[in-house]
Amino acid sequence: MQWPARQEFDRWAGRQQSWGAGLMALSAALFLWLAYLLLIPFSVDDYHDEVACEAPVFYDSESTPYSEGAGKLCSAERDWPELLGIGALAVPPAVAGAALFTSGSARKRASAHVFRILEMRESEERARQKKARPGV
Numbered sequence: 001m002q003w004p005a006r007q008e009f010d011r012w013a014g015r016q017q018s019w020g021a022g023l024m025a026l027s028a029a030l031f032l033w034l035a036y037l038l039l040i041p042f043s044v045d046d047y048h049d050e051v052a053c054e055a056p057v058f059y060d061s062e063s064t065p066y067s068e069g070a071g072k073l074c075s076a077e078r079d080w081p082e083l084l085g086i087g088a089l090a091v092p093p094a095v096a097g098a099a100l101f102t103s104g105s106a107r108k109r110a111s112a113h114v115f116r117i118l119e120m121r122e123s124e125e126r127a128r129q130k131k132a133r134p135g136v
Helices: 003-039 068-077 080-132
Strands: 042-046 049-053
Touching: 003 080, 042 068, 049 068
Parallel strands: none
Antiparallel strands: 042 049
C-alpha cells in the first residue's frame, strides 16, 4: 500500500545521488586536468624553435639553464593564476556533489527504515487480529 510512495521517494533520492556523483566526477576531471598541468613537462613554440619547459611544480629558476626569454615563455604558458583558477573552479562542484550524494544516500536509508517500521507495525497488527479471533 505504501509501495508507490516509496518508489517515488527512492527515485528522487536516486536522482540526488546521480547528480552528486556527476558533480563529483566533473570536479575530479578538473582536479586531474590541474594535476596534469602542474606535474607534466611541456614545450612552447618560440618563432622557429621549440623550448622544452619543466613542470610548474618542479621549476626552479636558479637551477634551470633557460635563457631569460625562455624562462618567461615557460612561465607565461602555464601561469599560476590560471592554474589556481582551475583549482578554485573544481571546489564548488566537489562540495555540492558530496552534499547531494550524501543527502540522497541518507534519504534512501531513512526511507527504507521508515517503511520497514511500517511493515513491522502492519505485521504486528495482523498477528494481534489473529489472536483476537481464536476460532476462525
